[in-house]
Amino acid sequence: MKPQDIVIGKTSLWIFGYGSLVWKPDFKYKRSKVGHIQGYKRRFWHGDNFHRGNDELPGRVVTLMEDDDATTWGVAFEVTGTQVEESLQYLNVREAVRGGYATRAVDFFPEDGQAPVTALVYIATEDNPLYLGPASPEEIGAQIAVCRGETGHNLEYLLRLAQFMRQCCPRVDDPHLFAVEAAALAVVPYLLVAQ
Numbered sequence: 001m002k003p004q005d006i007v008i009g010k011t012s013l014w015i016f017g018y019g020s021l022v023w024k025p026d027f028k029y030k031r032s033k034v035g036h037i038q039g040y041k042r043r044f045w046h047g048d049n050f051h052r053g054n055d056e057l058p059g060r061v062v063t064l065m066e067d068d069d070a071t072t073w074g075v076a077f078e079v080t081g082t083q084v085e086e087s088l089q090y091l092n093v094r095e096a097v098r099g100g101y102a103t104r105a106v107d108f109f110p111e112d113g114q115a116p117v118t119a120l121v122y123i124a125t126e127d128n129p130l131y132l133g134p135a136s137p138e139e140i141g142a143q144i145a146v147c148r149g150e151t152g153h154n155l156e157y158l159l160r161l162a163q164f165m166r167q168c169c170p171r172v173d174d175p176h177l178f179a180v181e182a183a184a185l186a187v188v189p190y191l192l193v194a195q
């Protein structure tokens with residue numbers, strides 16, 4: 001199913017967040033559910049020259065990479081009525097114009113055991129000019145520890161995402177996320193000494 005097929009004429013739409021949307025959707029919604037999608041892994045491989053970095057020091061934010069064996073946990077938000085158009089307009093600026101993300105349709109599996117629903121998700125692919133690609137947790141953590149943008153520090157983004165996983169998905173491991181978090185926190189004392 002194409003993203004536009006799940007949007008056109010819709011009076012109800014699910015939007016899946018796996019990055020900053022999980023703690024800061026900033027749009028009106030009817031309800032939200034924690035759960036996962038399949039076939040994608042979450043990686044700090046996308047560059048950010050607006051929200052969490054700038055042109056000189058682009059931050060690193062998460063995107064989804066296709067991987068048949070992977071699952072990614074996050075939050076799906078159901079928007080209804082006029083919220084559909086309002087949320088899409090808001091997210092187009094936040095995620096597409098400023099973030100370089102494109103939309104895809106995915107199956108979302110709520111943790112409450114209810115039936116899966118089709119959800120819209122924002123994904124940045126390798127052909128995006130902002131894409132940075134793989135690096136070691138140490139390299140990614142060091143970059144995140146020094147970047148900030150219009151929305152805040154890149155470290156805040158990382159720590160809030162790790163906090164979400166610990167609080168809302170305590171039984172789910174996320175080795176990439178937690179390795180980057182540990183690497184970034186290991187750098188922080190040296191940055192404070194250097195100030």
Ligand code: SIN
Nearest residue numbers: 020021051052099151
């Ligand atoms: C985003 O939603 O990707 C940007 C917002 C943020 O960094 O907090």
